[in-house]
Amino acid sequence: MSRGVADVTAERLALLNGGSVASATLTEGLAIDFAQLLAAAVPAIGAIRLDRMRAQAAEGITRRMALAAQLLLEANVDLAKLQGHTSDTVRGWACFAIAAQAQWSLPQQLAAMRPLADDGHFGVREWAWLALRPHLAASLDDAIGQLAPWTADPSERVRRFACEALRPRGVWCAHIAQLKEQPQRALPLLQPLRADPAVYVQDSVANWLNDAAKSQPEWVRSLCAQWLQESPDAATQRICKRAQRSLA
Template sequence: MSGGIADVTPARLSLLNGGSVASATLTEGLAIDFAQLLAAAVPDIGAARLDRMRAQAATGITRRMALAAELLLEANVDLAQLQGHVSDTVRGWACFAIAAQTGATLPQQLTAMRPLADDGHFGVREWAWLALRPHLAASLDEAISLLAPWTADASERLRRFACEALRPRGVWCAHIAQLKETPQLALPLLQPLRADPAVYVQDSLANWLNDAAKSQPDWVRSLCAQWLQESPNAATARICKRAQRSLA
């Protein structure tokens, strides 16, 4: 099955743009016309704001997500209404709106983001950490302290958020130079997950360490050796193997 935007059928695209269904794939999410969806989700958003959205139709999706959030905040839209929307993209806008609210502290932002970080849709969970990552990176010590308890949460989605949000290199986002150079700062997040039973969390942790290995390979080798000795089980073995996949 082809995965291009052109392969999204007109009927399916109409449902996506109307906000009556969630996207099933990343391709479907990329195919959505944000102005159409915004008009459907918030009918009184205003023509001028829709025009601003249309003017940015050709920009990257992350920038468009942030713009949608800006327009929603300008219009004083109830974010709780957005968080319960059928469309995962609309819930993603809520993620960016939470991150963009002025005056909110990092603990307040994390509390507000928590249900979205635990959302049932894969896309919303990605938007949750992407939206909040700049704030987390800007207050790294505080962020690590606040996220550490999440590594013990019953939800594998929240455990994964605690790791994924601060990957040194990450995907679709700016790198965190401090963690590229001194990845050991994140040990309060990494150490508790070294034998996590969930593949979802294992993959995130392995990718975190693979990021770190590109600038601090010896540290990653040493940490994996320590973990394999302290925690000789299948989960840790899988994490360490994947973590070192780019190392010679």
Template sequence: MKAAPARKGATRTADIPADILAALSSGTLPSATLAEGLALDQSVLLHAVFPALSPAARQAAEAACQQGILKRMAGIAAVLLQEPGFTALEICQNHPSDTVRGWACFMIGQHSYPDLASRLAAIRPLADDPHFGVREWAWMAIRPHLATQLADAIELLAGWTASPSDKQRRFASEALRPRGVWCAHIGALKQHPEQALPVLTPLRSDPSVYVQDSIANWLNDAAKDQPEWVRQLCLQWEQHSPTDATRRICQRALRNLK
């Protein structure tokens, strides 16, 4: 899927023009900012994409839309898995609306897969999506599975660190942040962050600023619980990998430590 032409979107809900909001809610325009993605009417969007949904499904979707954004996305995904079912995934994955592609992420998060490897294979195209929002929904949607199968998740995502796509490399790190954003913490990584070194170490000198920021934020998360471990790791990295990328990561990782 090609990225949509750049558009300067509103950063506050109150600043979104009515015609833009209508286009966002009809699925004919991708969101350009987080504010736009949060402001669109997902109930209207759902009806535009799946007009044949039953009254019961539409009522369930309306109820989901009264929730916070994560529960909203997950709720609509649950509606779609019930009706019309998993066959709707292909429609969602290939839709021009980033929010609809986000529903696909949560459908993958809720669908039954034989193992974690299969779930990660399913989410991989969305983890590489050209839209920033879809990439965030991708890791949020399957993070609960990663957290409960942590050893397998680390082993599998370590393989993603060799991807030529910086989006996929970032996913490997971002999905396992100990604290993360808009998500439950992973207690095992807060207490023992060293478990994630198979993912972190290959990215310690990543040339992409997008990946560097994720690694730095990962370590900044860890420093809230294990500051000395982070200090020592950064010292080792700077000694063994004295690159500008590594230095930038370590400086940002230590930004809140005295």
């Protein structure tokens, strides 16, 4: 396993930059040269757009993901082809391209994002919620209503998206002030998942509540007490223990 970007071998990096393999770790994903991968994935992208990508090589990865998506949309690339690409990074660009479709309604964006939220690669699933999160946060109550049915989806990945996308604090993303102050607004997403059998979902719910506990600790304590009384099974116990891990 690669411990740092410099530890990714030249042979492995060539495969990643050529788009012929998916990244196995976050480190490998961070090592990818976006301009090289863009040229390999979409040979007709054009020299000017590749130069724009190279000019942003020092930017954070989220900004570079968004720029790659913008360049692909400018080139009228078929999003379906991106979504089926071997490279998880290219599929991640598709996530940001969907989020950049300003003319689409939130239900349309969610419908397009769903296969990527259920992607087999861990990285694509993260890009799916990160890309759409600003739009979800901008229409918070509508987003919660749209995501509520996802909490009953057969796929644990889709159920996890419904929770993870609107964490009050989250990772690599802006905080959602409304949910830091009023976490109860997200109960239509949290309540159905309080005894979810999947550890992947349990961790997301616990992390959501741990986020909320940093600004509303008593609400988290009260909710966990209620859940343990209503549903004292192993899944709920695990969620509530992890949710309160930062509380004294």
